[in-house]
Amino acid sequence: xxxxxxxxxxxxxxxxxxxxxxxxxxxxxxxxxxxxxxxxxxxxxxxxxxxxxxxxxxxxxxxxxxxxxxxxxxxxxxxxxxxxxxxxxxxxxxxxxxxxxxxxxxxxxxxxxxxxxxxxxxxxxxxxxxxxxxxxxxxxxxxxxxxxxxxxxxxxxxxxxxxxxxxxxxxxxxxxxxxxxxxxxxxxxxxxxxxxxxxxxxxxxxxxxxxxxxxxxxxxxxxxxxxxxxxxxxxxxxxxxxxxxxxxxxxxxxxxxxxxxxxxxxxxxxxxxxxxxxxxxxxxxxxxxxxxxxxxxxxxxxxxxxxxx
Ligand code: SF4
Numbered sequence: 431x432x433x434x435x436x437x438x439x440x441x442x443x444x445x446x447x448x449x450x451x452x453x454x455x456x457x458x459x460x461x462x463x464x465x466x467x468x469x470x471x472x473x474x475x476x477x478x479x480x481x482x483x484x485x486x487x488x489x490x491x492x493x494x495x496x497x498x499x500x501x502x503x504x505x506x507x508x509x510x511x512x513x514x515x516x517x518x519x520x521x522x523x524x525x526x527x528x529x530x531x532x533x534x535x536x537x538x539x540x541x542x543x544x545x546x547x548x549x550x551x552x553x554x555x556x557x558x559x560x561x562x563x564x565x566x567x568x569x570x571x572x573x574x575x576x577x578x579x580x581x582x583x584x585x586x587x588x589x590x591x592x593x594x595x596x597x598x599x600x601x602x603x604x605x606x607x608x609x610x611x612x613x614x615x616x617x618x619x620x621x622x623x624x625x626x627x628x629x630x631x632x633x634x635x636x637x638x639x640x641x642x643x644x645x646x647x648x649x650x651x652x653x654x655x656x657x658x659x660x661x662x663x664x665x666x667x668x669x670x671x672x673x674x675x676x677x678x679x680x681x682x683x684x685x686x687x688x689x690x691x692x693x694x695x696x697x698x699x700x701x702x703x704x705x706x707x708x709x710x711x712x713x714x715x716x717x718x719x720x721x722x723x724x725x726x727x728x729x730x731x732x733x734x735x736x737x738x739x
Contacts, residue, residue, distance in 0.1 A: 587625070
């Protein structure tokens, strides 16, 4: 409510100027957060080192645009010298707007390469109508991108997966694969030749959506191949969003858990020597409390703390 008296003027919050100032403040905060989170991931996992030549994989979606954008900001202020080469694979999907990415990357002044390979026809030819094309398509894409990385003399491949992709993968592996396995910020490629890095590991998808809107990235739709979106991933994504809506802070807590693993409290005998466990005679907070039920702090607080009984 406007509480201005006759002698004081309080600018209504809804005025255009106030709104513009608020948006500017929020955008500035968002940019700082994106840079801080990427910087933190780079430092925590040693993602980028002196002399790296990094192939930045660009799909034309909001995540890869955001990744390149923030990586360029990091490069400008980084204490180490490294190179970025943006690469897009044009798979010749019908309607793929092939001019968009080259025009954008040229204007940005970044080194780039567009690789054109008609994997779409191969996949269409090999996979019967109605069956999912993704596994063959991504296998072909992987092989091509490795070759391109080799030709461009890159030692690292940067992918635009973010925090929410990583959590989704974790639950997909648990629900459908029977494994506690996620999507790591850094891993050697399956052919052993490259380091695959995910500099957006700490970044929330909602922030990338906001950043893409602010930067007006020329997004290329990802449904051109006509393949159904992965239904299981879609369901897990919806489940996580629903949880977060009902219990704010849950995603942050689950993500923190991925970085806070306690093998002695799981059941993988390969990770913990259950068979050779010996009584120590020493008190430990990490020891079994046998008869006490565990209780937890309020949801939404960072980290999960066991309240001692
Ligand atoms: S969604 Fe389309 S482009 Fe993506 S992996 Fe599946 S078939 Fe390939």
